[in-house]
Amino acid sequence: xxxxxxxxxxxxxxxxxxxxxxxxxxxxxxxxxxxxxxxxxxxxxxxxxxxxxxxxxxxxxxxxxxxxxxxxxxxxxxxxxxxxxxxxxxxxxxxxxxxxxxxxxxxxxxxxxxxxxxxxxxxxxxxxxxxxxxxxxxxxxxxxxxxxxxxxxxxxxxxxxxxxxxxxxxxxxxxxxxxxxxxxxxxxxxxxxxxxxxxxxxxxxxxxxxxxxxxxxxxxxxxxxxxxxxxxxxxxxxxxxxxxxxxxxxxxxxxxxxxxxxxxxxxxxxxxxxxxxxxxxxxxxxxxxxxxxxxxxxxxxxxxxxxxxxxxxx
Numbered sequence: 001x002x003x004x005x006x007x008x009x010x011x012x013x014x015x016x017x018x019x020x021x022x023x024x025x026x027x028x029x030x031x032x033x034x035x036x037x038x039x040x041x042x043x044x045x046x047x048x049x050x051x052x053x054x055x056x057x058x059x060x061x062x063x064x065x066x067x068x069x070x071x072x073x074x075x076x077x078x079x080x081x082x083x084x085x086x087x088x089x090x091x092x093x094x095x096x097x098x099x100x101x102x103x104x105x106x107x108x109x110x111x112x113x114x115x116x117x118x119x120x121x122x123x124x125x126x127x128x129x130x131x132x133x134x135x136x137x138x139x140x141x142x143x144x145x146x147x148x149x150x151x152x153x154x155x156x157x158x159x160x161x162x163x164x165x166x167x168x169x170x171x172x173x174x175x176x177x178x179x180x181x182x183x184x185x186x187x188x189x190x191x192x193x194x195x196x197x198x199x200x201x202x203x204x205x206x207x208x209x210x211x212x213x214x215x216x217x218x219x220x221x222x223x224x225x226x227x228x229x230x231x232x233x234x235x236x237x238x239x240x241x242x243x244x245x246x247x248x249x250x251x252x253x254x255x256x257x258x259x260x261x262x263x264x265x266x267x268x269x270x271x272x273x274x275x276x277x278x279x280x281x282x283x284x285x286x287x288x289x290x291x292x293x294x295x296x297x298x299x300x301x302x303x304x305x306x307x308x309x310x311x312x313x314x
Contacts, residue, residue, distance in 0.1 A: 059092040060084050066099050076104060079141045079196070083148065086195045088224075091231035095148035102147060103131040122205070127152060127166055139205075141196040145169070145188045149231050167233035180235055182206075182258030186213045187230055208261045208271050208308075211301040212254065215278035218290045219245055245284040253277060271308050275301065 063084060067077055083095065123134035125146035132143045149169040156162050166173035171184035186209020193200055193210065217223040220241050229237040242251050257274040275298055282294040302308065 057089075059089050059096045063092060063096050063099060066096075073104065073106070075137045075140055076144075079144050082141065082196055083144060087231070088228070091228055092148065094151055094231065095144075098130055098147050098150065101130055103129060105131065105133045107133065107135055125150065125168075127168065138196075139192075142188060142192040145191055149188075149233065151233070169230045169233065170235045170238065172233075172235075180255060182209055182260075182262035183213070183235075183255055184230075185262060186210055186258055187226070190214065191227065191230070206262065207301075207305060208274060209258050211297060212258060212274050212278050214297050215275070215282055215294055216242070216254075218282045218294055219285065242281070246281045250277060250281065 063080065067080060072080075080095075080099070084092070122136045122139040123132065123143040125132050125143045127150045130147070132140070132147060134140050134143055146168055150167065152164065152166050154162055154164050163174060169184040169188055170180045172179040186206050189206040190210045190213050213226075216238075217226050220226055225241075226238065229235070239251060254274060254277060257277075261271060261274065279294045279298055283291055285291070
């Protein structure tokens with residue numbers, strides 16, 4: 001086969017994959033919009049959820065034992081050890097639960113998953129198969145965080161109805177809709193940057209989400225509580241903490257903006273609206289340190305992303 005025909009076949013292959021990717025993306029957007037509508041309409045209902053890990057067992061030695069008695073690639077072991085060294089035992093139950101039969105596959109190209117801004121595949125975690133597929137060692141920890149915060153379980157609502165739901169950090173995947181996906185991806189990458197990249201928040205992936213979540217962390221007395229909520233699928237705790245200073249509509253707006261930034265591209269208005277709203281809510285705490293920290297975070301965001309500040313919003 002000559003080089004021209006080979007290039008043509010490669011182009012046709014990528015165009016086909018890109019078309020499928022767009023269709024999948026549009027399906028996600030539709031499901032996310034349905035999830036937002038469901039949250040807005042039923043925002044006074046909360047599921048009856050307890051912490052995923054209700055035991056006092058120290059899980060770290062058990063996880064270390066799994067690493068010792070099974071073969072894993074070196075980079076995977078290193079990531080798990082970083083997780084163990086930076087995470088409280090009470091937040092490692094789902095890591096322990098999923099690590100026992102995790103599947104790993106490293107490949108250069110993959111149709112679905114997490115892409116950087118240049119559309120280069122990085123990785124994905126599939127709960128149904130308990131499988132991580134990745135092409136970039138640096139992003140492996142992001143997928144390990146998904147693995148360590150994911151479970152499928154039945155929940156009972158205040159109206160005594162039940163649903164089988166996939167929980168992944170703050171995200172919830174129902175049969176016909178998704179909730180909190182942009183919120184969850186942002187916090188997952190925030191933890192990835194904080195634990196694995198030594199707080200280097202200058203990244204190509206989920207940038208607006210990361211900085212918005214850093215602002216929302218300021219609403220809590222201890223940002224470690226945010227991390228505990230993430231590993232125990234407790235978006236209700238975050239919602240209740242937010243409601244001390246914000247309202248339902250504002251929470252809904254932030255969720256919406258983060259989903260739009262994640263799946264519809266980086267619209268300047270959406271970016272500025274998200275940052276401005278989150279910072280304004282922090283100001284309502286009337287806490288000088290929190291307000292000053294919010295200003296530092298916002299200044300850092302626009303310094304690292306100057307093209308995202310083409311005009312001011314008031």
